Amino acid sequence: MAKIxxxxxxxxGVGKSTVCCHLARSMAQHGEKTLxxxxxxxxxxxxxxxxxxxxxxxxxxxxxxxxxxxxxxQNVKDCELLDLLPASVDFEKEFEDTDYNYIFDILxxxxxxxxxxxxxxxxxxxxxxxxxxxxxxVVTPDPVCVRNASMCVNFIHxxxxxxxxxxxxxxxxxxxxxxxxxxxxxDSIIDETQLQFLGGLPQSESIxxxxxxxxxxxxxxxxxxxxxxxxxxxxxxxxxVLI
Numbered sequence: 001m002a003k004i005x006x007x008x009x010x011x012x013g014v015g016k017s018t019v020c021c022h023l024a025r026s027m028a029q030h031g032e033k034t035l036x037x038x039x040x041x042x043x044x045x046x047x048x049x050x051x052x053x054x055x056x057x058x059x060x061x062x063x064x065x066x067x068x069x070x071x072x073x074q075n076v077k078d079c080e081l082l083d084l085l086p087a088s089v090d091f092e093k094e095f096e097d098t099d100y101n102y103i104f105d106i107l108x109x110x111x112x113x114x115x116x117x118x119x120x121x122x123x124x125x126x127x128x129x130x131x132x133x134x135x136x137x138v139v140t141p142d143p144v145c146v147r148n149a150s151m152c153v154n155f156i157h158x159x160x161x162x163x164x165x166x167x168x169x170x171x172x173x174x175x176x177x178x179x180x181x182x183x184x185x186x187d188s189i190i191d192e193t194q195l196q197f198l199g200g201l202p203q204s205e206s207i208x209x210x211x212x213x214x215x216x217x218x219x220x221x222x223x224x225x226x227x228x229x230x231x232x233x234x235x236x237x238x239x240x241v242l243i
Contacts, residue, residue, distance in 0.1 A: 002035075002111040004104070005234075006132045008118045008125055010148025014138045015171040018207060020117040021049040022223075023136075025216055026231040028081035032112035035073065037103075038087035039128075040119035041095075047086055050076045051214025060088030063099045069106050078216060083111075097127045104131050122155055134165040134234070137195060140172045141186075150193050168195035169230065173243060174203045186243065199230040200243035 007016045007023075020036050027034040038046050038059065047055055057072035062085070069085070076082040085103075107114060116132070118124055125135075135156065139149040149168075156164050170189055190197050201207070201223065210217050217224040225242055232239040 002108050002114045003133045004108075004114045004116065004128075004131050006116040006118050006125065006128065006135045007138060008135055008152060009120070009138045009145075010150070010152040011139075011145045012120055014140050014145060015201070016138050017045050017049060017117055018211060019136065019138050019169055019171065019201075020115050021046060021211065022207070022217060022227045023230060023234075024082055024113070024115050025076075025079055026227045027113050027115075028076075028079050029228075030231065031081065033081045033083075033110070034113040034115065035083045035085060035107060035111045036115045036117060037085045038117045039124055040117070041088050041090055043119075044087045044089060046084055046117065047074070048214060049211045050074075050082070050084055051078070052076065052084060052086075055086050058086045058088050059103075060090050062103060063088075063095060069103060087117075095124075095127075100128050100131070104128075122152070122159075125156070126159060129160050129162070129164065132164065134167060136167050136169055136198070136234075137193065138169050138171055139189060139193070141170060141174070141189060146189050146192050153193055153195065166195050167198045167234065168193055169198050170200040170243075172203045173200050197241060198233050199226050199241055201226055202243070 007020050009016055024034045024036050036046060052074045057067040061067045062069045062072050073083045073085050137149050139145050153166060186200060204223050206221055206223050229239050229242045
C-alpha cells in the first residue's frame with residue numbers, strides 16, 4: 001500500500017519538481033518502489049530532470065481512456081525502482097475528482113511511495129485531500145514566498161475535513177540573502193509556517209546541473225546527503241537536520 005506525499009507551495013519557482021525528483025530518487029535508492037505523478041496541465045519538466053527521452057502517453061491520456069495507466073508510466077533508466085507518470089500537455093484540461101480516484105485506486109497497490117508534484121492550484125490539492133498521507137510545503141527564504149506558504153498551510157487547516165500531516169522544506173538557501181537581512185534565519189520561516197522542518201537545500205550549481213543532465217546527485221555530496229536525511233526524517237527516523 002503506497003504512502004502518498006503531495007509536494008506543494010504557495011508560489012511558483014520554489015523548486016517543487018526538484019524536490020520531487022531527488023526525494024524520489026532517495027526513496028528508490030533505499031529499495032522502495034516509487035512513482036512521481038506530475039499533476040499540472042500544460043507544463044512538463046520532470047521527464048527532463050529524470051532523463052526520459054520520449055513521452056508517448058501522459059496523465060491526460062490515462063484519464064481520457066486513450067491508454068492504460070501502465071502504458072503512460074515511464075521508468076527512469078538509471079534508477080530501476082523509480083517511475084514517472086508525466087503531466088498532460090493540454091493547458092485547458094480540467095480533471096475531476098473521479099479522475100484522480102481512478103488513477104490512485106489502480107496505483108495504490110503497485111508502489112511503496114507515490115509523490116505528487118502539484119500545480120499552484122488549491123482546487124487540485126483539495127481534490128486529492130482524501131488520498132494524501134502527508135503534504136510537503138516547499139519554500140524559498142524570501143518574505144513573499146514564506147507568506148504565501150503560510151497562506152497555503154492555513155487553507156489546508158481551514159478547508160480540509162481531516163488533519164493533513166504537513167512538513168517544511170526550505171530550498172535555494174543563500175547565506176548572502178541572510179546576511180543582507182531579506183529574512184532573519186531558518187527559525188523565522190519555521191515560526192511563520194508552524195511546520196516541522198525536514199531540511200534545507202542550498203542554492204546549488206550541483207542540483208542545477210543534475211536537473212539539466214537528467215542525472216542523480218553525486219553520492220557523498222552535501223545535496224545528496226540532505227535529500228537522504230529528508231527521507232529519513234520523513235519516515236520518522238531521528239537524524240540530524242542538514243542544511
